[in-house]
Amino acid sequence: MTLSVFDIFKVGIGPSSSHTMGPMRAAREFVLGLKRDGLLAQTQEIAVRLYGSLALTGIGHGTDRAVLAGLEGAQPETVDPDSIGATVERIRTTRRIRLLGEHEIGFDEPMQLLFMLHERLPRHSNGMRLTALGEGGKRLREEDYYSIGGGFVVRGDEPEAAETRAHQAPPYPFSSGEELLQLCREHGLEIYELMLANEYTWAKEPEVRTRLLHLWQVMQGCVERGFRQTGLLPGVLKVRRRAPRLYRMLTESGSVKPLDVMDWVNAYALAVNEENAAGGRVVTAPTNGAAGIVPAVLHYYRRFEEGANEEGVIRFLLVAAAMGMLYKKNASISGAEMGCQGEVGVACSMAAAGLVAALQGTSEQIENAAEIGMEHNLGLTCDPVAGLVQIPCIERNAMGAVKAINAARLAMRGDGTHKVSLDQVIATMRQTGLDMSTIYKETSQGGLAVNVPEC
Numbered sequence: 001m002t003l004s005v006f007d008i009f010k011v012g013i014g015p016s017s018s019h020t021m022g023p024m025r026a027a028r029e030f031v032l033g034l035k036r037d038g039l040l041a042q043t044q045e046i047a048v049r050l051y052g053s054l055a056l057t058g059i060g061h062g063t064d065r066a067v068l069a070g071l072e073g074a075q076p077e078t079v080d081p082d083s084i085g086a087t088v089e090r091i092r093t094t095r096r097i098r099l100l101g102e103h104e105i106g107f108d109e110p111m112q113l114l115f116m117l118h119e120r121l122p123r124h125s126n127g128m129r130l131t132a133l134g135e136g137g138k139r140l141r142e143e144d145y146y147s148i149g150g151g152f153v154v155r156g157d158e159p160e161a162a163e164t165r166a167h168q169a170p171p172y173p174f175s176s177g178e179e180l181l182q183l184c185r186e187h188g189l190e191i192y193e194l195m196l197a198n199e200y201t202w203a204k205e206p207e208v209r210t211r212l213l214h215l216w217q218v219m220q221g222c223v224e225r226g227f228r229q230t231g232l233l234p235g236v237l238k239v240r241r242r243a244p245r246l247y248r249m250l251t252e253s254g255s256v257k258p259l260d261v262m263d264w265v266n267a268y269a270l271a272v273n274e275e276n277a278a279g280g281r282v283v284t285a286p287t288n289g290a291a292g293i294v295p296a297v298l299h300y301y302r303r304f305e306e307g308a309n310e311e312g313v314i315r316f317l318l319v320a321a322a323m324g325m326l327y328k329k330n331a332s333i334s335g336a337e338m339g340c341q342g343e344v345g346v347a348c349s350m351a352a353a354g355l356v357a358a359l360q361g362t363s364e365q366i367e368n369a370a371e372i373g374m375e376h377n378l379g380l381t382c383d384p385v386a387g388l389v390q391i392p393c394i395e396r397n398a399m400g401a402v403k404a405i406n407a408a409r410l411a412m413r414g415d416g417t418h419k420v421s422l423d424q425v426i427a428t429m430r431q432t433g434l435d436m437s438t439i440y441k442e443t444s445q446g447g448l449a450v451n452v453p454e455c
Helices: 017-036 052-056 063-071 081-094 177-187 191-199 205-228 243-252 260-277 293-304 310-330 344-358 363-375 393-412 422-435
Strands: 010-013 045-051 096-099 103-106 113-116 126-133 139-149 152-155 281-284
Touching: 010 017, 010 205, 017 045, 017 052, 017 063, 017 126, 017 139, 017 152, 045 052, 045 063, 052 113, 052 126, 063 081, 063 096, 063 113, 081 096, 177 191, 177 310, 177 363, 177 422, 191 205, 191 310, 205 243, 205 260, 205 281, 205 293, 205 310, 243 260, 260 281, 260 293, 260 393, 293 310, 293 344, 293 393, 310 344, 310 422, 344 363, 344 393, 363 393, 363 422
Parallel strands: 045 113
Antiparallel strands: 010 281, 045 126, 096 103, 126 139, 139 152
C-alpha cells in the first residue's frame, strides 16, 4: 500500500469520515459505474442497505443524507455543506432523485434506504450494499462497499491498495517505524525530508507545498467559523456550542493566567469538532471524529512557540501524515474497527510527532512522541451518545490535543531513547481493538451511549 500525505489529510465535510464522507463517495462511485457501462438510463430504482455500524449510528452521523447527496453526484471535497439539507428535503418532498444530476427517477413509496440493524457484511462493520433496478424490478447491478475509516472506501473483495496509489512507487517506501528511522539514518534525511521526496514522485514541489498550506488554511477557516457560530448543534442531545464563549472569554480577558495556553488549545479543538458535528467543512486528520487535534496543536505551535513559521507547519503536516500511514497500514483508523483509540488516539500520536518535527526535534524524538501519544490512549472506546459525533467526541478532541502537546514536550526533554517502540504500541493498539467488544466500537451499544439519556 502506497499512501500520500493527501490520502491521510483530506478536505471533506462532517460529521464523520467513515459514516458521511465514505458513504457519499461510495454512492457516487456506484452511479458513475452505471453511467460508464451504459446502465444509467435503464435505472428506474436504487436500493441502499446499510449494515453494522453504518446502520446502528448512521442516522446520527447523517449517513442517509450523505448517500442521497452522493447519488446526485456530490463529492465530500467540493460539496457545499449548506446545500445538503436543501437537496435532501427536495428529494424527500418530490420523491424524485437526480442520479449524477442528469437522470431522474421517482419512487412511490419511501426510497429503499434501509438500516439493517441486526446484520453485518463480512469484511467490515461499515458495510453498505447498493442495487440498481431496471424495468420490472430487473437487477442491473449490485455492489458492496466498505467505508474503512478516514474517508477510504473499498468495493467488495478488492484489496485496500485499490483505494490508494497504484502508480509509480516512491523512492523511500516504509511499512514500520523502525524502517522509517533506518531509511532516515541511511540517507541522512529528516522524516519530513523523506516524506517530501516521496511526495515529489507524484507532484512537483510547488504543488506539494501549495496543497499542504491549503490544508492549513482549511483548518484555520474551520476554527474561525467555529468561533463565530453560536447556538445548538443538530440532533436530539441539544448540545450548545462552547467554543464561541470560550473564545470571547480569552480575547476579552484583561489578564493572562498561567494556564490560558491550555484554554486556547481547548478552544481550537472545540471549534473544529463543533463545526464537524454541525456538518461543516473539516480536514480528516486522520478522521472527522478526531479532526480537531491536529489543527489545535498546529494553532498552538503558530501562536505560542517562538520562531513558528510556515516551514514548521509543512514539517508538522508531513511528519504527522507519516505516523498516520503507519497506523493505517499496521492497524486501522476506523472507530468501528478499533474504537476511539483508532481515531483520537491516532490523531494524538500524529499531532505529538508533528509538533516535535515543527520544533526541529530529532527523528528519534519524533518517534518517541508518537509512541507516547498512543500509549496513553490504548483501550479508548468509541461510544457516541445517540450516535452523534458530540458526546464524548468533542471534548475528547480537546483532551487529545493537550495530551499531544505534553507527549511532544516529554519526548523533547529526552534524547529519543525509550523502552516501548512506536511499532510495539501500534501492534498493541491493533490487538486491543481486535479484543475490544463490538459494543464499544461506534455502535452506540455500550459505555456512555447506554448510560447517558439522549434527552
